Amino acid sequence: MTAPYIKEEHKIFRKSLRKFLEKEAYPYYEQWEADRIIPRDFWLKMGEQGFLCPTIDEQYGGSEVDWGFAVVINEELERVGSGLVGIGLHNDIVVPYLASYGTKEQKQKWLPSCATGEMITAIAMTEPGTGSDLAGIKTTARLEGEYYIVNGQKTFITNGIHSDLIIVACKTNPDAVPAHKGISLLAIERDATGFTRGRKLNKVGLHCQDTAELIFEDCIVPKENLIGEEGKGFLYLMEKLQQERLVVAIAAQVAAEEMLKMTIDYVKAREAFGKSISRFQNTQFKIAEMATDIEMGRAFLDLLITEHMLGKDAVTKVSMAKWKLTENARKIAAECMQLHGGYGYMEEYEIARRYRDIPVASIYAGTNEIMKVIIAKNIGL
Missing domain, CATH: 1.10.540.10 (Acyl-CoA dehydrogenase/oxidase, N-terminal domain)
Structure with missing residues (x-):
């Protein structure tokens, strides 16, 4: 449909x-x-x-x-x-x-x-000592005349190597109470004095995606590079996270669809004990279970995309989708690899790459544990 x-x-x-x-x-x-x-x-x-x-x-x-x-x-x-x-x-x-x-x-x-x-752009929130607790970031930006002086480190930054413009979450008021009211967003350009890139990180999966550490040592940033108003960075981040998590849910759903498709093709072609392994009841039950999860995921996802495009507040449902669809994809990756048998563990088969790539979807854009916290809070617990 x-x-x-x-x-x-x-x-x-x-x-x-x-x-x-x-x-x-x-x-x-x-x-x-x-x-x-x-x-x-x-x-x-x-x-x-x-x-x-x-x-x-x-x-x-x-x-x-x-x-x-x-x-x-x-x-x-x-x-x-x-x-x-x-x-x-x-x-x-x-x-x-x-x-x-x-x-x-x-x-x-x-x-x-x-x-x-x-x-090419990137956004830098996560720090070596701060992941889900965004209000606890340590990177600071001190206004001196016409410039902000930025100090701190960011890690796990997608597009970290290629990026020419990075939106950096930093503390412009480290003494703010509550702490999140001290966060602002600065756009830092590739050639900014005091900005360097650390390692290109060696990940389990997503090998072609450049993920890096970013280092700011008395980095000089023009004050006109402030995004929005000072002290409202946390609010801006919260407003945009619905779309970010929806993007992750979309990717997880499509990955699951692709993994099932390639696995169906494989089990139809592969023979054991004189017949296609697609004719074994265990294979059929596993495929049926995955196909059902995928259909239900797609129906929910399409509903959420429609609500998002209409401008509705779908934070709770998007948190549900981000959690459930990434978990579905991770489970489906394991099941599909198992149905590929030994060949599923070989790099020349795409399922091996998919199996490596999918787990991080339950971690970035807010861990699935954080998604459950949001859901519980928003349903009144």
Whole structure:
């Protein structure tokens, strides 16, 4: 069944994007995994075809289309591989901060390059000693005349190597009570004095996605790079987390769909004891269980996307989806690998990569434990 937000123009767009990815992504993805990075020229090709930041205003290089187009992009990129998550982060997580809270001058300066792929973005919240407790960040930004002086470290930063513009959560008022009221967002550019990149982190999965440490040592940032108002950074982050977690849920759902599809193909082709293993009752029951979970997940997800596009507050449901769909995908990865038998453990089979890539989805954008805390609070517990 077609999702209610999908119209004919979305279908045409999906067909065009798939054709592009079949030429520019699928043939090279395994090499990108081996290289441990996606080349910048792929970003430029995405931008040239209008697949970056399609929802921003035309005056800044976007197409001013609805978020359904962003959903299509996220789905099709996930079908290629989970390592392309950095593009969704750029399009639907970082750039919206600029579009929503940026000044006209900031938008004119940065958004057109974000849409072409010449400027790659990142957001830096997590620190070596601070993950889910965002109010406990230690990175500081002290205003001195026309500049903020930033000191601190960030880690696990998606697009950390490629990024040209990073939205950094920092404490502009370390003495604020409650602590979250001291948080502000600063846009720090690639060439900022005092900004360096640490290691490109060696992850279990998502090998082609560049994740890095960022270091700020008396980093000099013009005060006009403040995003929105000082002290409102935590509020801005909370307002945008619904969309971020929805993006993660979309990727998890598509990964599950892809894993089931490849596993069905495999069990039909593989024989044991003189017959296809798809004819064994255990295989059929496992496939039936996964197919049911996936169908239910898709129905819930499409409902949430529709509500989100209508501007509804769906934080509780999105938290449910982020938790449940990432857990589903993790469980399905294990079941699908098992049904592949020994071949599932071989790198030449895609299920091995999917099995490595999916677990982190239950950790980033707020751990699934935090999702349960949000759900419990919002239902009155």
